[in-house]
Amino acid sequence: MIESINLSLVDWSRAQFALTAIYHWLFVPLTLGLTFIIAIMESIYVKTGNEEWKRLTKFWMKLFGINFAIGVATGIILEFEFGTNWSNYSWFVGDIFGAPLAIEGIMAFFLESTFIAVMFFGWNKVSKKFHLLSTWLVAIGSNLSALWILVANAWMQNPVGMHFNPETARSEMLNFWEVLFSPVAMNKFLHTISSSYVVASIFVIAVSAWYLLKKREQLFAKKSIIVAATFGLLASMFVAMTGDGSAYQVAQKQPVKLAAMEGLYDGKNGAGLVAFGILNSKAKAEAGDPFLFKIEIPKLLSLLSYRNMDAFVPGLNDLVNGNEENKIISTDKKIEKGKIAISALAAFKEAKKLKDLAKQDSTRKVFEANYQYIGYGYLNNAKDILPSMHATFYSFHFMVILGLYFILFFIVILWLSFKSKIENKRFWLKAALWALPLSFIASHLGWILAEVGRQPWAIQDLLPTSVATSHLETSTVQITFFLFAILFTALLIAEIKIMLKQIKLGPKGGDNV
Protein backbone atom coordinates (compact mmCIF):
# COMPACT_ATOMS: atom_id res chain seq x y z
CA MET A 1 0.00 0.00 0.00
CA ILE A 2 2.60 2.52 1.07
CA GLU A 3 4.34 2.43 -2.34
CA SER A 4 1.22 3.80 -4.00
CA ILE A 5 1.02 6.80 -1.69
CA ASN A 6 2.19 10.15 -2.96
CA LEU A 7 4.52 11.21 -0.14
CA SER A 8 4.49 14.77 -1.33
CA LEU A 9 0.72 14.87 -0.79
CA VAL A 10 1.10 13.38 2.70
CA ASP A 11 3.83 15.84 3.60
CA TRP A 12 1.84 18.84 2.37
CA SER A 13 -1.28 17.63 4.14
CA ARG A 14 0.70 17.24 7.36
CA ALA A 15 2.36 20.63 6.90
CA GLN A 16 -1.01 22.26 6.35
CA PHE A 17 -2.50 20.65 9.46
CA ALA A 18 0.57 21.63 11.49
CA LEU A 19 0.41 25.22 10.25
CA THR A 20 -3.28 25.52 11.11
CA ALA A 21 -2.83 23.90 14.52
CA ILE A 22 0.21 26.01 15.40
CA TYR A 23 -1.56 29.27 14.54
CA HIS A 24 -4.75 28.17 16.29
CA TRP A 25 -2.72 27.35 19.39
CA LEU A 26 -1.36 30.90 19.53
CA PHE A 27 -4.84 32.06 20.55
CA VAL A 28 -6.11 29.18 22.68
CA PRO A 29 -3.74 29.24 25.71
CA LEU A 30 -4.55 32.89 26.42
CA THR A 31 -8.27 32.19 26.24
CA LEU A 32 -7.98 29.21 28.61
CA GLY A 33 -5.76 30.95 31.15
CA LEU A 34 -6.84 34.58 31.08
CA THR A 35 -10.44 33.69 31.90
CA PHE A 36 -9.35 32.19 35.23
CA ILE A 37 -7.06 35.11 36.05
CA ILE A 38 -9.92 37.52 35.30
CA ALA A 39 -12.30 35.43 37.42
CA ILE A 40 -9.84 35.52 40.35
CA MET A 41 -9.46 39.31 40.04
CA GLU A 42 -13.21 39.80 39.89
CA SER A 43 -13.67 37.51 42.91
CA ILE A 44 -11.30 39.80 44.86
CA TYR A 45 -13.33 42.79 43.69
CA VAL A 46 -16.63 41.25 44.77
CA LYS A 47 -15.12 40.17 48.10
CA THR A 48 -13.41 43.49 48.94
CA GLY A 49 -15.55 46.00 47.06
CA ASN A 50 -12.30 47.75 46.07
CA GLU A 51 -12.90 49.50 42.72
CA GLU A 52 -9.22 49.12 41.75
CA TRP A 53 -9.82 45.38 41.34
CA LYS A 54 -12.79 46.10 39.08
CA ARG A 55 -10.52 48.28 36.94
CA LEU A 56 -7.97 45.45 36.76
CA THR A 57 -10.67 42.93 35.87
CA LYS A 58 -12.04 45.12 33.09
CA PHE A 59 -8.64 45.83 31.56
CA TRP A 60 -7.59 42.18 31.36
CA MET A 61 -11.08 41.28 30.19
CA LYS A 62 -10.60 43.67 27.28
CA LEU A 63 -7.34 41.97 26.25
CA PHE A 64 -9.06 38.61 26.65
CA GLY A 65 -11.87 39.87 24.39
CA ILE A 66 -9.41 40.85 21.65
CA ASN A 67 -7.73 37.46 21.78
CA PHE A 68 -11.07 35.63 21.87
CA ALA A 69 -12.49 37.58 18.93
CA ILE A 70 -9.44 37.07 16.72
CA GLY A 71 -8.98 33.41 17.68
CA VAL A 72 -12.58 32.24 17.62
CA ALA A 73 -13.40 29.73 14.85
CA THR A 74 -9.77 29.30 13.78
CA GLY A 75 -9.99 25.72 15.07
CA ILE A 76 -12.93 24.90 12.81
CA ILE A 77 -10.50 24.82 9.88
CA LEU A 78 -8.90 21.74 11.40
CA GLU A 79 -12.27 20.00 11.11
CA PHE A 80 -12.53 21.04 7.46
CA GLU A 81 -9.12 19.50 6.88
CA PHE A 82 -10.23 16.22 8.44
CA GLY A 83 -13.07 15.97 5.92
CA THR A 84 -11.10 17.07 2.89
CA ASN A 85 -7.47 16.03 3.34
CA TRP A 86 -7.88 13.16 5.79
CA SER A 87 -11.02 11.42 4.57
CA ASN A 88 -9.79 7.85 5.16
CA TYR A 89 -8.90 8.80 8.69
CA SER A 90 -12.19 10.64 9.26
CA TRP A 91 -14.18 7.65 8.11
CA PHE A 92 -11.99 5.24 10.11
CA VAL A 93 -12.48 7.11 13.42
CA GLY A 94 -16.21 7.03 12.80
CA ASP A 95 -18.36 7.71 15.84
CA ILE A 96 -15.48 8.23 18.22
CA PHE A 97 -14.97 11.89 17.37
CA GLY A 98 -18.65 12.59 16.77
CA ALA A 99 -19.72 12.59 20.42
CA PRO A 100 -16.83 14.63 21.92
CA LEU A 101 -16.88 17.22 19.11
CA ALA A 102 -20.67 17.57 19.26
CA ILE A 103 -20.53 18.08 23.03
CA GLU A 104 -17.72 20.58 22.52
CA GLY A 105 -19.80 22.52 20.00
CA ILE A 106 -22.87 22.62 22.24
CA MET A 107 -20.89 23.56 25.35
CA ALA A 108 -18.91 26.21 23.54
CA PHE A 109 -22.08 27.71 22.15
CA PHE A 110 -24.27 27.68 25.22
CA LEU A 111 -21.78 28.18 28.04
CA GLU A 112 -19.27 30.50 26.46
CA SER A 113 -21.54 32.41 24.10
CA THR A 114 -24.26 33.04 26.66
CA PHE A 115 -22.16 33.99 29.62
CA ILE A 116 -19.50 35.82 27.66
CA ALA A 117 -22.18 38.39 26.77
CA VAL A 118 -23.03 38.85 30.45
CA MET A 119 -19.31 39.10 31.20
CA PHE A 120 -18.77 41.95 28.74
CA PHE A 121 -22.15 43.69 28.66
CA GLY A 122 -23.53 42.85 32.09
CA TRP A 123 -21.60 45.33 34.28
CA ASN A 124 -24.23 47.32 36.19
CA LYS A 125 -26.98 45.34 34.42
CA VAL A 126 -26.88 42.22 36.56
CA SER A 127 -25.96 41.79 40.21
CA LYS A 128 -22.26 41.62 41.13
CA LYS A 129 -22.60 37.99 42.14
CA PHE A 130 -24.35 36.95 38.93
CA HIS A 131 -21.70 38.75 36.91
CA LEU A 132 -18.99 36.96 38.84
CA LEU A 133 -20.76 33.65 38.29
CA SER A 134 -20.88 34.38 34.55
CA THR A 135 -17.14 35.10 34.47
CA TRP A 136 -16.39 31.82 36.24
CA LEU A 137 -18.72 29.97 33.88
CA VAL A 138 -16.90 31.41 30.87
CA ALA A 139 -13.62 30.19 32.38
CA ILE A 140 -15.00 26.74 33.16
CA GLY A 141 -16.84 26.52 29.84
CA SER A 142 -13.84 27.38 27.69
CA ASN A 143 -11.72 24.85 29.57
CA LEU A 144 -14.39 22.18 29.23
CA SER A 145 -14.49 22.87 25.49
CA ALA A 146 -10.79 22.09 25.44
CA LEU A 147 -11.49 18.84 27.29
CA TRP A 148 -13.46 17.34 24.40
CA ILE A 149 -10.89 18.29 21.78
CA LEU A 150 -8.10 16.85 23.91
CA VAL A 151 -10.08 13.67 24.55
CA ALA A 152 -10.33 13.22 20.78
CA ASN A 153 -6.59 13.81 20.39
CA ALA A 154 -5.78 11.44 23.26
CA TRP A 155 -7.87 8.72 21.62
CA MET A 156 -5.63 8.96 18.54
CA GLN A 157 -2.61 8.37 20.80
CA ASN A 158 -4.33 5.58 22.71
CA PRO A 159 -7.44 4.22 20.96
CA VAL A 160 -9.61 2.70 23.71
CA GLY A 161 -13.30 2.05 24.31
CA MET A 162 -13.94 1.16 20.69
CA HIS A 163 -14.47 -1.67 18.25
CA PHE A 164 -13.60 -1.57 14.56
CA ASN A 165 -16.44 -2.79 12.37
CA PRO A 166 -14.98 -4.50 9.27
CA GLU A 167 -18.32 -4.23 7.48
CA THR A 168 -18.31 -0.43 7.54
CA ALA A 169 -14.59 0.28 8.08
CA ARG A 170 -15.58 2.51 10.99
CA SER A 171 -14.67 2.55 14.66
CA GLU A 172 -17.68 2.23 16.93
CA MET A 173 -17.69 3.47 20.47
CA LEU A 174 -18.20 0.72 23.02
CA ASN A 175 -17.58 2.68 26.18
CA PHE A 176 -17.85 6.46 26.23
CA TRP A 177 -16.46 6.68 29.77
CA GLU A 178 -13.39 4.67 28.82
CA VAL A 179 -12.71 7.15 26.02
CA LEU A 180 -13.36 10.16 28.27
CA PHE A 181 -11.52 8.99 31.36
CA SER A 182 -8.61 7.17 29.77
CA PRO A 183 -5.46 8.08 31.75
CA VAL A 184 -3.89 9.39 28.53
CA ALA A 185 -6.83 11.75 27.98
CA MET A 186 -6.93 12.97 31.57
CA ASN A 187 -3.20 13.64 31.74
CA LYS A 188 -3.23 15.32 28.35
CA PHE A 189 -6.16 17.54 29.33
CA LEU A 190 -4.71 18.58 32.69
CA HIS A 191 -1.21 19.06 31.30
CA THR A 192 -2.45 21.15 28.37
CA ILE A 193 -4.78 23.45 30.29
CA SER A 194 -2.30 24.00 33.12
CA SER A 195 0.44 24.85 30.62
CA SER A 196 -2.01 27.34 29.10
CA TYR A 197 -2.46 28.92 32.55
CA VAL A 198 1.31 29.37 32.64
CA VAL A 199 1.26 31.12 29.25
CA ALA A 200 -1.58 33.42 30.35
CA SER A 201 0.11 34.19 33.69
CA ILE A 202 3.32 35.13 31.91
CA PHE A 203 1.31 37.27 29.48
CA VAL A 204 -0.16 39.25 32.42
CA ILE A 205 3.24 39.55 34.10
CA ALA A 206 4.93 40.62 30.86
CA VAL A 207 2.39 43.36 30.10
CA SER A 208 2.55 44.54 33.73
CA ALA A 209 6.36 44.49 33.62
CA TRP A 210 6.22 46.72 30.56
CA TYR A 211 4.16 49.25 32.54
CA LEU A 212 6.68 49.12 35.38
CA LEU A 213 9.57 49.59 32.97
CA LYS A 214 7.73 52.63 31.57
CA LYS A 215 6.97 53.76 35.13
CA ARG A 216 3.22 53.73 34.43
CA GLU A 217 0.25 52.21 36.23
CA GLN A 218 2.48 50.97 39.04
CA LEU A 219 -0.13 49.90 41.59
CA PHE A 220 -2.24 48.36 38.85
CA ALA A 221 0.74 46.45 37.46
CA LYS A 222 1.96 45.20 40.85
CA LYS A 223 -1.47 43.88 41.81
CA SER A 224 -1.74 42.13 38.43
CA ILE A 225 1.71 40.60 38.88
CA ILE A 226 0.87 39.19 42.32
CA VAL A 227 -2.30 37.49 41.06
CA ALA A 228 -0.66 36.19 37.86
CA ALA A 229 2.56 35.01 39.52
CA THR A 230 0.64 33.15 42.26
CA PHE A 231 -1.66 31.53 39.72
CA GLY A 232 1.28 30.85 37.42
CA LEU A 233 3.39 29.26 40.15
CA LEU A 234 0.59 26.88 41.15
CA ALA A 235 -0.10 26.12 37.48
CA SER A 236 3.58 25.52 36.64
CA MET A 237 3.94 23.05 39.49
CA PHE A 238 0.81 21.30 38.28
CA VAL A 239 2.32 21.24 34.77
CA ALA A 240 5.34 19.39 36.17
CA MET A 241 3.10 16.90 37.97
CA THR A 242 0.86 16.21 34.97
CA GLY A 243 3.92 16.15 32.70
CA ASP A 244 5.21 13.29 34.81
CA GLY A 245 1.81 11.60 34.46
CA SER A 246 1.86 12.12 30.69
CA ALA A 247 5.39 10.71 30.34
CA TYR A 248 4.34 7.69 32.42
CA GLN A 249 1.45 7.10 30.01
CA VAL A 250 3.78 7.51 27.01
CA ALA A 251 6.03 4.83 28.51
CA GLN A 252 3.08 2.42 28.71
CA LYS A 253 1.26 3.24 25.47
CA GLN A 254 3.87 4.73 23.11
CA PRO A 255 7.24 3.26 24.08
CA VAL A 256 8.80 4.26 20.75
CA LYS A 257 8.01 7.90 21.47
CA LEU A 258 9.52 7.61 24.95
CA ALA A 259 12.72 6.07 23.59
CA ALA A 260 12.98 8.87 20.98
CA MET A 261 12.34 11.51 23.68
CA GLU A 262 15.35 10.19 25.56
CA GLY A 263 17.57 9.20 22.64
CA LEU A 264 17.57 5.64 23.99
CA TYR A 265 18.68 3.13 21.36
CA ASP A 266 19.53 0.15 23.53
CA GLY A 267 17.16 -0.57 26.38
CA LYS A 268 18.45 -1.23 29.87
CA ASN A 269 17.47 -1.91 33.44
CA GLY A 270 17.89 1.10 35.70
CA ALA A 271 17.96 3.49 32.73
CA GLY A 272 19.15 7.03 33.41
CA LEU A 273 17.28 10.17 32.40
CA VAL A 274 19.14 12.43 29.98
CA ALA A 275 18.75 15.85 31.63
CA PHE A 276 20.27 17.40 28.54
CA GLY A 277 22.39 16.26 25.63
CA ILE A 278 23.45 16.88 22.07
CA LEU A 279 22.55 14.17 19.61
CA ASN A 280 25.03 12.68 17.18
CA SER A 281 24.21 12.17 13.51
CA LYS A 282 21.80 9.36 12.64
CA ALA A 283 24.61 7.20 11.28
CA LYS A 284 26.69 7.49 14.45
CA ALA A 285 23.60 6.95 16.59
CA GLU A 286 22.77 3.71 14.75
CA ALA A 287 26.40 2.63 15.18
CA GLY A 288 25.86 2.79 18.95
CA ASP A 289 26.99 6.33 19.74
CA PRO A 290 23.81 8.45 19.96
CA PHE A 291 25.21 11.39 21.92
CA LEU A 292 27.94 13.93 21.29
CA PHE A 293 27.47 15.01 24.87
CA LYS A 294 24.95 14.29 27.63
CA ILE A 295 24.22 14.87 31.29
CA GLU A 296 22.43 11.84 32.72
CA ILE A 297 20.67 11.28 36.05
CA PRO A 298 21.12 7.59 36.93
CA LYS A 299 18.06 5.33 37.12
CA LEU A 300 15.60 8.21 36.88
CA LEU A 301 14.11 7.19 33.51
CA SER A 302 13.22 3.74 34.88
CA LEU A 303 11.72 5.32 37.97
CA LEU A 304 9.64 7.88 36.06
CA SER A 305 8.56 5.43 33.34
CA TYR A 306 7.68 2.40 35.45
CA ARG A 307 7.84 3.69 39.06
CA ASN A 308 10.70 1.26 39.65
CA MET A 309 14.38 2.30 39.69
CA ASP A 310 15.52 -0.99 38.19
CA ALA A 311 12.79 -1.46 35.60
CA PHE A 312 13.75 -2.24 32.01
CA VAL A 313 13.13 0.64 29.61
CA PRO A 314 13.11 -0.55 25.99
CA GLY A 315 15.24 1.32 23.49
CA LEU A 316 14.51 1.88 19.82
CA ASN A 317 16.55 -1.18 18.84
CA ASP A 318 14.52 -3.38 21.22
CA LEU A 319 11.28 -2.04 19.81
CA VAL A 320 12.37 -2.52 16.20
CA ASN A 321 14.16 -5.87 16.53
CA GLY A 322 12.23 -7.28 19.49
CA ASN A 323 13.57 -8.45 22.82
CA GLU A 324 12.54 -11.93 23.86
CA GLU A 325 13.89 -11.62 27.38
CA ASN A 326 11.62 -8.65 28.03
CA LYS A 327 8.75 -10.04 25.96
CA ILE A 328 8.90 -7.32 23.31
CA ILE A 329 7.59 -8.46 19.96
CA SER A 330 9.65 -7.38 16.93
CA THR A 331 8.24 -4.88 14.45
CA ASP A 332 8.72 -7.38 11.61
CA LYS A 333 6.40 -9.76 13.45
CA LYS A 334 3.89 -6.94 13.89
CA ILE A 335 4.13 -6.11 10.18
CA GLU A 336 3.42 -9.76 9.39
CA LYS A 337 0.34 -9.75 11.64
CA GLY A 338 -0.77 -6.43 10.19
CA LYS A 339 -0.62 -7.80 6.66
CA ILE A 340 -2.69 -10.81 7.79
CA ALA A 341 -5.30 -8.40 9.21
CA ILE A 342 -5.43 -6.40 5.96
CA SER A 343 -5.74 -9.54 3.83
CA ALA A 344 -8.46 -10.86 6.14
CA LEU A 345 -10.34 -7.55 5.79
CA ALA A 346 -10.18 -7.83 1.99
CA ALA A 347 -11.27 -11.50 2.12
CA PHE A 348 -14.11 -10.63 4.50
CA LYS A 349 -15.34 -7.95 2.12
CA GLU A 350 -15.20 -10.38 -0.80
CA ALA A 351 -17.06 -13.07 1.18
CA LYS A 352 -19.68 -10.49 2.10
CA LYS A 353 -20.17 -9.65 -1.58
CA LEU A 354 -20.52 -13.36 -2.43
CA LYS A 355 -22.80 -13.87 0.60
CA ASP A 356 -20.50 -16.69 1.76
CA LEU A 357 -21.40 -16.82 5.47
CA ALA A 358 -18.83 -19.46 6.44
CA LYS A 359 -16.00 -17.47 4.90
CA GLN A 360 -17.26 -14.27 6.43
CA ASP A 361 -17.12 -15.90 9.84
CA SER A 362 -13.63 -17.37 9.40
CA THR A 363 -12.10 -14.21 7.89
CA ARG A 364 -13.66 -12.00 10.57
CA LYS A 365 -12.04 -14.20 13.23
CA VAL A 366 -8.63 -13.89 11.56
CA PHE A 367 -9.13 -10.15 11.19
CA GLU A 368 -10.11 -9.65 14.82
CA ALA A 369 -7.18 -11.77 16.05
CA ASN A 370 -4.71 -9.55 14.22
CA TYR A 371 -6.53 -6.22 14.19
CA GLN A 372 -4.42 -4.58 16.91
CA TYR A 373 -1.46 -4.69 14.48
CA ILE A 374 -3.29 -3.65 11.31
CA GLY A 375 -1.43 -0.36 10.98
CA TYR A 376 1.92 -2.16 10.83
CA GLY A 377 0.74 -3.97 7.70
CA TYR A 378 1.08 -0.73 5.75
CA LEU A 379 4.74 -0.22 6.69
CA ASN A 380 7.55 -1.14 4.33
CA ASN A 381 10.15 -1.96 6.91
CA ALA A 382 10.58 -2.11 10.66
CA LYS A 383 12.41 1.20 10.94
CA ASP A 384 9.33 3.01 9.61
CA ILE A 385 8.03 3.04 13.19
CA LEU A 386 10.70 5.54 14.23
CA PRO A 387 9.73 9.21 14.50
CA SER A 388 12.18 12.04 13.88
CA MET A 389 14.68 11.58 16.69
CA HIS A 390 15.96 15.16 16.68
CA ALA A 391 12.51 16.80 16.67
CA THR A 392 11.25 14.50 19.42
CA PHE A 393 14.34 14.67 21.65
CA TYR A 394 14.92 18.42 21.46
CA SER A 395 11.24 19.43 21.69
CA PHE A 396 10.94 17.33 24.86
CA HIS A 397 14.11 18.63 26.49
CA PHE A 398 13.62 22.32 25.66
CA MET A 399 10.00 22.07 26.84
CA VAL A 400 11.10 20.60 30.18
CA ILE A 401 13.94 23.11 30.61
CA LEU A 402 11.55 26.00 29.94
CA GLY A 403 8.95 24.49 32.27
CA LEU A 404 11.48 24.34 35.10
CA TYR A 405 12.65 27.86 34.32
CA PHE A 406 9.07 29.13 34.60
CA ILE A 407 8.71 27.67 38.11
CA LEU A 408 11.87 29.52 39.13
CA PHE A 409 10.68 32.65 37.32
CA PHE A 410 7.35 32.74 39.16
CA ILE A 411 9.07 32.18 42.53
CA VAL A 412 11.51 35.05 41.90
CA ILE A 413 8.77 37.40 40.65
CA LEU A 414 6.59 36.62 43.67
CA TRP A 415 9.51 36.99 46.07
CA LEU A 416 10.46 40.35 44.52
CA SER A 417 6.85 41.47 44.64
CA PHE A 418 6.51 40.78 48.34
CA LYS A 419 10.01 41.49 49.64
CA SER A 420 11.24 44.45 47.67
CA LYS A 421 10.33 46.99 45.05
CA ILE A 422 9.89 44.95 41.89
CA GLU A 423 9.51 48.17 39.89
CA ASN A 424 13.23 48.78 40.45
CA LYS A 425 14.35 45.29 39.35
CA ARG A 426 14.83 46.07 35.70
CA PHE A 427 16.66 42.82 34.94
CA TRP A 428 13.67 40.74 36.05
CA LEU A 429 11.18 43.06 34.42
CA LYS A 430 13.04 42.58 31.13
CA ALA A 431 13.21 38.84 31.82
CA ALA A 432 9.42 38.93 32.13
CA LEU A 433 9.16 40.42 28.64
CA TRP A 434 11.39 37.66 27.25
CA ALA A 435 9.41 35.02 29.10
CA LEU A 436 6.35 35.76 26.95
CA PRO A 437 7.68 34.38 23.64
CA LEU A 438 9.41 31.59 25.58
CA SER A 439 6.07 30.52 27.09
CA PHE A 440 4.48 30.25 23.64
CA ILE A 441 7.51 28.32 22.38
CA ALA A 442 7.28 25.88 25.33
CA SER A 443 3.57 25.37 24.70
CA HIS A 444 4.15 24.62 21.02
CA LEU A 445 7.09 22.35 21.77
CA GLY A 446 4.67 20.24 23.80
CA TRP A 447 2.47 19.80 20.75
CA ILE A 448 5.44 19.10 18.48
CA LEU A 449 6.55 16.40 20.91
CA ALA A 450 3.06 14.90 21.06
CA GLU A 451 2.42 14.92 17.32
CA VAL A 452 5.84 14.42 15.72
CA GLY A 453 6.76 11.89 18.39
CA ARG A 454 3.82 9.63 17.51
CA GLN A 455 4.69 9.38 13.83
CA PRO A 456 4.18 7.37 11.68
CA TRP A 457 0.73 6.99 13.26
CA ALA A 458 -2.42 8.98 12.69
CA ILE A 459 -4.07 6.49 15.07
CA GLN A 460 -1.55 4.65 17.22
CA ASP A 461 -0.75 1.20 15.75
CA LEU A 462 -3.92 1.19 13.63
CA LEU A 463 -3.61 3.76 10.89
CA PRO A 464 -0.40 5.32 9.55
CA THR A 465 -0.52 8.94 8.45
CA SER A 466 0.29 7.90 4.89
CA VAL A 467 -2.89 5.79 4.63
CA ALA A 468 -5.06 8.37 6.39
CA THR A 469 -4.96 10.97 3.60
CA SER A 470 -7.43 11.58 0.78
CA HIS A 471 -6.31 11.17 -2.80
CA LEU A 472 -6.19 14.83 -3.73
CA GLU A 473 -4.01 16.80 -6.08
CA THR A 474 -0.93 17.95 -4.17
CA SER A 475 -1.30 21.37 -5.78
CA THR A 476 -4.73 21.80 -4.13
CA VAL A 477 -3.22 21.25 -0.70
CA GLN A 478 -0.33 23.58 -1.54
CA ILE A 479 -2.73 26.37 -2.53
CA THR A 480 -4.74 26.08 0.69
CA PHE A 481 -1.51 25.86 2.72
CA PHE A 482 -0.48 29.30 1.46
CA LEU A 483 -4.02 30.66 1.80
CA PHE A 484 -3.99 29.65 5.44
CA ALA A 485 -0.54 31.10 5.94
CA ILE A 486 -1.80 34.45 4.62
CA LEU A 487 -5.10 34.36 6.54
CA PHE A 488 -3.56 33.40 9.87
CA THR A 489 -0.65 35.80 9.54
CA ALA A 490 -3.13 38.61 8.87
CA LEU A 491 -5.14 37.60 11.94
CA LEU A 492 -2.01 37.43 14.07
CA ILE A 493 -0.87 40.87 12.91
CA ALA A 494 -4.37 42.24 13.63
CA GLU A 495 -4.30 40.70 17.12
CA ILE A 496 -0.86 42.04 17.95
CA LYS A 497 -1.65 45.54 16.61
CA ILE A 498 -4.99 45.85 18.42
CA MET A 499 -3.58 44.34 21.59
CA LEU A 500 -0.54 46.64 21.61
CA LYS A 501 -2.74 49.67 21.04
CA GLN A 502 -4.90 48.76 24.04
CA ILE A 503 -1.87 48.01 26.20
CA LYS A 504 -0.38 51.40 25.32
CA LEU A 505 -3.68 53.08 26.22
CA GLY A 506 -3.67 51.11 29.47
CA PRO A 507 -6.53 50.77 31.92
CA LYS A 508 -7.34 54.45 31.41
CA GLY A 509 -8.28 53.66 27.79
CA GLY A 510 -11.96 53.38 28.71
CA ASP A 511 -14.14 50.74 30.30
CA ASN A 512 -16.14 49.55 27.34
CA VAL A 513 -14.98 46.76 25.09
Place this chain on the structure above:
Amino acid sequence: MKNKNIIYRIYQMYYDGFKNMTIGKNLWIIIFIKLFIIFIVLKLIFFPNFLNSKFTTDKEKSDYVIEQLTKNK
Protein backbone atom coordinates in the same frame (compact mmCIF):
# COMPACT_ATOMS: atom_id res chain seq x y z
CA MET B 1 -40.88 53.64 33.85
CA LYS B 2 -38.54 50.79 34.52
CA ASN B 3 -39.54 47.68 32.60
CA LYS B 4 -38.78 44.65 34.75
CA ASN B 5 -39.64 42.07 32.08
CA ILE B 6 -36.71 39.64 31.90
CA ILE B 7 -36.78 39.42 28.09
CA TYR B 8 -36.68 43.20 27.83
CA ARG B 9 -33.79 43.40 30.31
CA ILE B 10 -31.81 40.85 28.33
CA TYR B 11 -32.55 42.74 25.12
CA GLN B 12 -31.51 46.00 26.78
CA MET B 13 -28.26 44.45 27.99
CA TYR B 14 -27.32 43.37 24.47
CA TYR B 15 -28.57 46.63 22.94
CA ASP B 16 -26.57 48.83 25.31
CA GLY B 17 -23.60 46.51 25.11
CA PHE B 18 -23.39 46.69 21.34
CA LYS B 19 -24.22 50.39 21.25
CA ASN B 20 -21.46 51.33 23.66
CA MET B 21 -18.80 49.13 22.13
CA THR B 22 -15.54 50.86 21.29
CA ILE B 23 -12.87 48.44 20.17
CA GLY B 24 -15.55 45.74 19.97
CA LYS B 25 -16.90 47.23 16.74
CA ASN B 26 -13.58 46.63 15.00
CA LEU B 27 -13.43 43.16 16.49
CA TRP B 28 -16.88 42.30 15.13
CA ILE B 29 -15.78 43.47 11.67
CA ILE B 30 -12.75 41.17 11.91
CA ILE B 31 -14.96 38.31 13.13
CA PHE B 32 -17.42 38.71 10.24
CA ILE B 33 -14.68 38.96 7.61
CA LYS B 34 -12.97 35.92 9.10
CA LEU B 35 -16.19 33.88 9.23
CA PHE B 36 -16.95 34.83 5.63
CA ILE B 37 -13.50 33.71 4.50
CA ILE B 38 -13.65 30.49 6.55
CA PHE B 39 -17.21 29.36 5.83
CA ILE B 40 -17.87 30.79 2.37
CA VAL B 41 -14.51 30.98 0.61
CA LEU B 42 -12.54 28.17 2.23
CA LYS B 43 -15.30 25.68 3.06
CA LEU B 44 -17.29 25.94 -0.15
CA ILE B 45 -14.44 26.36 -2.63
CA PHE B 46 -11.44 24.64 -1.15
CA PHE B 47 -12.74 22.26 1.50
CA PRO B 48 -15.57 20.07 0.25
CA ASN B 49 -15.94 16.89 2.25
CA PHE B 50 -13.99 14.42 0.11
CA LEU B 51 -16.23 11.39 0.63
CA ASN B 52 -19.50 13.35 0.51
CA SER B 53 -18.47 14.92 -2.77
CA LYS B 54 -17.83 11.53 -4.39
CA PHE B 55 -20.45 9.27 -2.82
CA THR B 56 -24.01 9.56 -1.63
CA THR B 57 -24.56 6.57 0.63
CA ASP B 58 -22.65 5.32 3.66
CA LYS B 59 -22.24 1.95 1.94
CA GLU B 60 -20.46 3.55 -1.00
CA LYS B 61 -18.21 5.46 1.38
CA SER B 62 -17.33 2.40 3.44
CA ASP B 63 -16.69 0.35 0.28
CA TYR B 64 -14.33 3.06 -0.94
CA VAL B 65 -12.44 3.29 2.36
CA ILE B 66 -12.14 -0.50 2.63
CA GLU B 67 -10.74 -0.49 -0.90
CA GLN B 68 -8.24 2.17 0.19
CA LEU B 69 -7.30 0.12 3.23
CA THR B 70 -6.88 -3.15 1.39
CA LYS B 71 -5.62 -2.39 -2.09
CA ASN B 72 -2.16 -3.73 -3.08
CA LYS B 73 -2.26 -6.14 -0.14
